[in-house]
Amino acid sequence: MKLNKRGTDKILSVYWFAILTIVAVGIVIMVATFYGHPYDVRNVEANIMANKIAGCLSPRQGINKEVLDGDFLKNCNFDFGDDKDQYYFEIGYFDIAEGNVNLKDVCDREDKSVVCVEKRFYPAYEEEPLAVIKILTAVRKAEQNVK
Numbered sequence: 001m002k003l004n005k006r007g008t009d010k011i012l013s014v015y016w017f018a019i020l021t022i023v024a025v026g027i028v029i030m031v032a033t034f035y036g037h038p039y040d041v042r043n044v045e046a047n048i049m050a051n052k053i054a055g056c057l058s059p060r061q062g063i064n065k066e067v068l069d070g071d072f073l074k075n076c077n078f079d080f081g082d083d084k085d086q087y088y089f090e091i092g093y094f095d096i097a098e099g100n101v102n103l104k105d106v107c108d109r110e111d112k113s114v115v116c117v118e119k120r121f122y123p124a125y126e127e128e129p130l131a132v133i134k135i136l137t138a139v140r141k142a143e144q145n146v147k
Helices: 008-036 042-057 081-086 102-107
Strands: 087-091 096-099 115-121 133-139
Touching: 042 087, 042 115, 042 133, 081 087, 081 096, 087 102, 102 115, 102 133
Parallel strands: none
Antiparallel strands: 087 096, 087 133, 115 133
């Protein structure tokens, strides 16, 4: 019995074209998903800064009073470099504020140019055991961090 095998090459080329099309469409969708939406890391950066401030103020139990004496940025190993106007933080209980104070005013508005994070913690403090320490951090860096 002899079979006619002339159509097999044409059918195989249609399947091959379909597979290439599916792969190409998949690559285009992956690239569009990866590069299509901007990633905003300012919220993460503001949270990290607030956590670092809290850890510097109260590394174990109580408040590290040595950090409060003198330059807070130097004592807590903060180095904003040339971007000091891109950051702001405020420690409410101790009236410590560093950075661009204009960013605090933007925090109260519904503006997307500055990301603000407010954290509170209760350290075991000898003089006032129920002291609430409020840390407000603001990060502007829209040109560098929104990509």
